Amino acid sequence: MKTYTKQKLTFVQFLEQCPEEGLYELVDGEIVEVRATRNHDDVANFILFAYNDEIRRFNLNYVVNNTAVFKTITADGTEQGRKPDVSVINKDVWRSNRSAYSALEQPIQLAIEVTSTNWEDDYIDKLDEYQRLGITEYWIVDYLAIGSREDLGNPKVPTVFVFLLDAEGKYQRTQLRGSERIVSQTFPELTLTAEQILTA
Numbered sequence: 001m002k003t004y005t006k007q008k009l010t011f012v013q014f015l016e017q018c019p020e021e022g023l024y025e026l027v028d029g030e031i032v033e034v035r036a037t038r039n040h041d042d043v044a045n046f047i048l049f050a051y052n053d054e055i056r057r058f059n060l061n062y063v064v065n066n067t068a069v070f071k072t073i074t075a076d077g078t079e080q081g082r083k084p085d086v087s088v089i090n091k092d093v094w095r096s097n098r099s100a101y102s103a104l105e106q107p108i109q110l111a112i113e114v115t116s117t118n119w120e121d122d123y124i125d126k127l128d129e130y131q132r133l134g135i136t137e138y139w140i141v142d143y144l145a146i147g148s149r150e151d152l153g154n155p156k157v158p159t160v161f162v163f164l165l166d167a168e169g170k171y172q173r174t175q176l177r178g179s180e181r182i183v184s185q186t187f188p189e190l191t192l193t194a195e196q197i198l199t200a
Contacts, residue, residue: 007029008028008029008030008078009026009029009030009031010079011026011071011079011080011081011103011105014026014031014079014081015069015081015103017031018031018081019031022034023035023067023083024069024081024083025069025080025081025082025083026079026080026081026082027080027081027121028078028080029078034083036085036114036116037116039143040085040114040116040143042200043114043141043143043197043198043200044066044085044086044112044114044141045066045200046196046197046200047085047086047112047139047141047197047200048064048065048066048086050190050192051064051086051088051187052064054187054189054190057189058189060187061090061091061092062088062089062090062091062109062186063088063089063090063091063094063095064086064087064088064089065086065087065089066084066085066086066087067083068083068084068087068089068103068104068108069081069082069083069103069104070082070087070103070104070105070106070107070108070133071103071104071105072126072129072130072132072133073129073132073133074125074128074129075128075132080125080129081103082111082126082129082130084108084111084112084113085112085113085114085141086110086111086112087108087110087111087112088108088109088110088111088186089104089108089109090108090109093106093108107133107134107135107136108135109135109136109137109186110135110136110137110138110139110184110186111126111130111135111137111138111139112138112139112140112141113126113138113139113140113141114141114143115140115141115142115143115144115146115147116144116146117146119142119146119147122140122147123140123147123148123151126138127140127163127171130163131163131165131169131170131171134165134169135165136164136165136185136186137162137163137164137165137184137185137186138162138163138171139160139161139162139163140160140161140163141160141161141197141198142158142159142160142161143158143197143198143199143200144158145157145158145159147159151175157177158177158194158198159175159176159177159194159198160175160176160177160182160194160197160198161173161174161175161176162174162176162182162183162184164185176193176194177194177195178193178194178195179193179194179195180193180194181193182194182197
């Protein structure tokens with residue numbers, strides 16, 4: 001009996017073969033469509049619009065969007081193509097090649113993942129990949145409280161996790177709930193509470 005193994009795609013092959021319609025990530029060498037519920041989109045868009053307001057208010061040198069894809073590397077060296085629900089990117093990096101498609105190979109400033117059925121990707125895989133890439137700030141917005149009890153407690157409570165890189169390049173985690181104000185290194189004047197984000 002013959003066994004056929006499908007060749008895993010590289011990041012460049014992913015960019016070449018990725019369908020033009022829809023949103024996709026490269027996960028373990030395969031193109032995976034990223035789909036979201038309306039509730040998920042509402043939470044992500046609430047954050048995106050809040051960031052846009054901060055960028056305009058303080059004339060910050062960032063671009064925020066929900067379509068950027070960038071290359072990460074797993075611990076075993078596998079190339080991944082990740083598309084956060086919200087990305088904050090240095091405007092000079094984003095505009096360095098404006099005719100290019102949205103794929104990047106350098107770290108962005110801030111990535112946000114709003115949890116869904118593949119929540120383990122956000123808490124484990126993406127956390128590791130984003131830290132390895134050097135993304136300064138990473139948020140996990142678990143509005144459904146579907147992560148593990150180890151992270152969310154028992155009973156599980158909707159939570160916003162903010163991870164910031166320390167001097168050694170390791171993420172330090174802060175968890176925020178209810179009326180606790182979000183503390184963002186990228187947007188220090190942001191006045192949102194965890195509840196405002198989780199119930200958007």
